[in-house]
Amino acid sequence: xxxxxxxxxxxxxxxxxxxxxxxxxxxxxxxxxxxxxxxxxxxxxxxxxxxxxxxxxxxxxxxxxxxxxxxxxxxxxxxxxxxxxxxxxxxxxxxxxxxxxxxxxxxxxxxxxxxxxxxxxxxxxxxxxxxxxxxxxxxxxxxxxxxxxxxxxxxxxxxxxxxxxxxxxxxxxxxxxxxxxxxxxxxxxxxxxxxxxxxxxxxxxxxxxxxxxxxxxxxxxxxxxxxxxxxxxxxxxxxxxxxxxxxxxxxxxxxxxxxxxxxxxxxxxxxxxxxxxxxxxxxxxxxxxxxxxxxxxxxxxxxxxxxxxxxxxxxxxxxxxxxxxxxxxxxxxxxxxxxxxxxxxxxxxxxxxxxxxxxxxxxxxxxxxxxxxxxxxxxxxxxxxxxxxxxxxxxxxxxxxxxxxxxxxxxxxxxxxxxxxxxxxxxxxxxxxxxxxxxxxxxxxxxxxxxxxxxxxxxxxxxxxxxxxxxxxxxxxxxxxxxxxxxxx
Numbered sequence: 171x172x173x174x175x176x177x178x179x180x181x182x183x184x185x186x187x188x189x190x191x192x193x194x195x196x197x198x199x200x201x202x203x204x205x206x207x208x209x210x211x212x213x214x215x216x217x218x219x220x221x222x223x224x225x226x227x228x229x230x231x232x233x234x235x236x237x238x239x240x241x242x243x244x245x246x247x248x249x250x251x252x253x254x255x256x257x258x259x260x261x262x263x264x265x266x267x268x269x270x271x272x273x274x275x276x277x278x279x280x281x282x283x284x285x286x287x288x289x290x291x292x293x294x295x296x297x298x299x300x301x302x303x304x305x306x307x308x309x310x311x312x313x314x315x316x317x318x319x320x321x322x323x324x325x326x327x328x329x330x331x332x333x334x335x336x337x338x339x340x341x342x343x344x345x346x347x348x349x350x351x352x353x354x355x356x357x358x359x360x361x362x363x364x365x366x367x368x369x370x371x372x373x374x375x376x377x378x379x380x381x382x383x384x385x386x387x388x389x390x391x392x393x394x395x396x397x398x399x400x401x402x403x404x405x406x407x408x409x410x411x412x413x414x415x416x417x418x419x420x421x422x423x424x425x426x427x428x429x430x431x432x433x434x435x436x437x438x439x440x441x442x443x444x445x446x447x448x449x450x451x452x453x454x455x456x457x458x459x460x461x462x463x464x465x466x467x468x469x470x471x472x473x474x475x476x477x478x479x480x481x482x483x484x485x486x487x488x489x490x491x492x493x494x495x496x497x498x499x500x501x502x503x504x505x506x507x508x509x510x511x512x513x514x515x516x517x518x519x520x521x522x523x524x525x526x527x528x529x530x531x532x533x534x535x536x537x538x539x540x541x542x543x544x545x546x547x548x549x550x551x552x553x554x555x556x557x558x559x560x561x562x563x564x565x566x567x568x569x570x571x572x573x574x575x576x577x578x579x580x581x582x583x584x585x586x587x588x589x590x591x592x593x594x595x596x597x598x599x600x601x602x603x604x605x606x607x608x609x610x611x612x613x614x615x616x617x618x619x620x621x622x623x624x625x626x627x628x629x630x631x632x633x634x635x636x637x638x639x640x641x642x643x644x645x646x647x648x649x650x651x652x653x654x655x656x657x658x659x
Contacts, residue, residue, distance in 0.1 A: 179297050183277060186301025190269035192538045193307035197265060198258075198550060199543030202489050203574055205314040210261065210580040212239035212405060217246055220579040229406075233415035235358050236405035237398055238313065257581050258550050265311040268318070272310030275325055276300050276496070282334045283500050289514075292507030295523070299499050304533035305445070308542070309492060319359030320493025326351040327369075330387070332377035333468055342386055349387035353394025360413045361490065364479035368471035376466070421483075431484035437477065440488040446533060449526060457498055459505030469497035544633055545573065548612070548653050549581040551631045556583035561608045563588045564600060566621050570612045570653070594621070601625075601658060609658045616652045627656040 200206040207226045214220040215229075216239065228234045245263050249255040280300050287293045300306070309317060326348035328334050331341055355362050373379050402412050420426040442450045457473075464470050473494055480490050510519065541547045548570065555561060561583075563570075569590050571578040582588070587607070591597050601609060613619055616632060632654040639647065 178294065182297050182301050186276060187273050189302065189307040189534065189538050190273045190310055194262065194265040194269040194311045196539050196541065197308060197311050198541040199546035201312050201314060201542055205312060207576055208234045209238045209242055209313060213242035213246060214580045216243050216405065224577045224579055226576055231415055231419050232406050232410040233412055233419050235398055235412050236401035237354060237358055238315065239405055240401045258553065264313040268313050269311040271321055275321055278328050279324065279496055282328060287507045289507055289510045292503060292510050295506055296503035299503055302534060303499065304530050304537055308537045309495060315359045316489050316492040319355040319362050320495065322351040322355035323362055323365055323493060324496055332379065345383060345386045346390040349390030350394040353391035354398065357395055357398035357413060360416050361480065362493065364476045365472050365493065368475040372468050372471050426485040429485055432486045434481040436486050437481060437491065440486065444488045449530060452526065453502050456502040456505035459508060460501030463504055463508050464501065469500055473497050473501065545570065547633050548655065551655065552586065553581060553583045555610065556586035559608050561586045561610060562600060562604065563610055563612065564597060565590055565612045567592055611656045611658050613654045613656060614651055616647050616650060616654055622656065626659040629654060630657050631655040
C-alpha cells in the first residue's frame with residue numbers, strides 16, 4: 171500500500187484523520203440552514219418533541235428525503251434507550267460519522283488516483299490538498315444532503331468496474347453495493363442527476379459494460395429507492411415520492427427562485443469568494459488546466475456537466491457544487507502536475523507553494539476549532555447550564571432560538587423556561603418570581619447593552635475571550651453582534 175511505503179503520505183493521512191476528528195467535535199451548527207431544519211428538526215418532530223407547525227415549508231410539501239432524519243432518529247433513539255440522550259451528542263455522532271467516512275473515502279480515492287501523477291511534487295501536493303485543504307474537514311463533517319450525496323456517489327465510482335478501479339475482485343457484489351449507494355445519492359439529492367448523465371454516457375463510450383452489469387446496478391439502485399420511499403412514508407405518514415415533489419415545487423413552480431436568482435456565470439464569483447483568495451485564484455486556473463489535460467477522464471466529464479447543469483438553474487449556492495470537491499482537487503492538482511512537468515525550473519513554484527501552504531494552515535487552524543454557526547456554541551452552553559439547575563432564559567424582543575423565521579427546538583433544554591421581554595418592567599417581574607430558578611440573559615453584544623445596565627449581573631459565557639478588547643480598533647466591538655450570556659440577580 172502506498173501509505174505504508176511513503177512516510178510523508180502516511181503522516182498526511184494521519185493528520186487528515188486528526189483534523190476531521192477535531193472538526194467533528196468543534197464544528198457545531200450548520201453550514202446552511204437546511205442541514206439543521208430539514209434533518210434535526212424533522213427528527214425532533216418524529217421524537218414527539220416538536221410540533222409540525224414549527225417545521226419549514228418543505229415538510230408540508232413532502233419534498234425532502236427522510237433518509238437523513240431517519241439516521242438522526244435512530245441515533246437519538248439509541249441514546250434514549252441507553253439513558254444518554256443529549257442533542258449535542260446526537261449531532262456530534264452524525265458529524266463524526268461523516269468525518270470518518272470522508273477520511274476513508276479520501277484514502278481510497280488518493281490510492282486510486284495517485285499513479286496518474288507524473289511528478290513527485292505533484293503527488294505530494296495532491297495528497298496534501300486531499301486531506302488538508304482548509305475547507306476539507308469543515309465540509310467533510312457536514313451531515314448535509316450535498317455532502318452525503320457526493321460521498322455516496324464517489325464511493326460508488328470507486329466500486330464500479332472499469333471506472334476508477336480496474337480490480338474485478340467480487341465484481342457483482344461491488345456493483346450491488348454501488349447501485350444501492352447511487353440510489354440513495356439520487357434520493358437524497360435530486361440534482362445528482364447532473365452527475366448521473368455523464369457517468370452513464372462515459373460508461374457506454376469507454377467502459378463498454380455488458381448488459382448484466384447494467385441490470386445489476388439498476389436493480390440494486392431500485393432497491394435503495396424503494397427503501398427511501400419507505401423512509402418517506404415513515405416521516406410524512408403518506409406514500410410520497412420526495413424527489414418528484416422537490417422537482418415540482420422548486421423547478422416547475424419556481425419556489426427556489428424566491429430565494430434569489432443569479433446569472434449563469436455566478437458560480438465563478440462564488441468559488442473565488444468562498445474558496446478564499448489567494449487560494450481560489452490558483453485553484454480555478456489549475457482546475458481548468460486539469461480539465462484540458464484530461465478531456466476523457468471521468469472526473470472531467472462529471473465536473474463539466476454538473477457545473478453546466480447547475481449554471482442553467484436560476485437559484486445558485488456554492489453548496490450545490492460540494493459533490494465536486496474531490497474531482498475538483500484531483501483535476502486542479504493534475505493541472506499543477508502538468509505545469510511542474512513542463513516548467514520544472516520556474517521560481518514561482520519555490521515561493522508560491524510555501525506562501526499558499528502557510529495561508530492554508532492558518533485558515534485550517536481557525537476553521538476546525540470554530541463552530542460552523544456561532545449561535546450553537548451558546549445553545550450548548552445554555553443546555554449544559556440548564557442540566558445543572560432549573561433556569562429561566564431571558565432575551566430582549568426576540569428569542570435566541572428563533573432563527574430565519576423558524577424555531578430551533580432540537581437543542582432546547584427541557585428544564586429551561588424561555589421568556590422574551592420588551593421592557594425592564596417585564597424583566598423585573600421575572601426576577602421577582604424566580605422561585606429558585608437561575609435567570610440568565612442573552613445579550614446581543616459583547617459588552618452589556620443599556621437594557622440590563624441597572625441590574626446585578628455576572629458574565630457566564632461569551633464565544634470570544636475578554637482579551638479581544640485589546641484589539642478594539644475603531645471601537646468595532648460596539649458595532650458587532652456577538653452574544654454574551656449574563657446571570658442576573
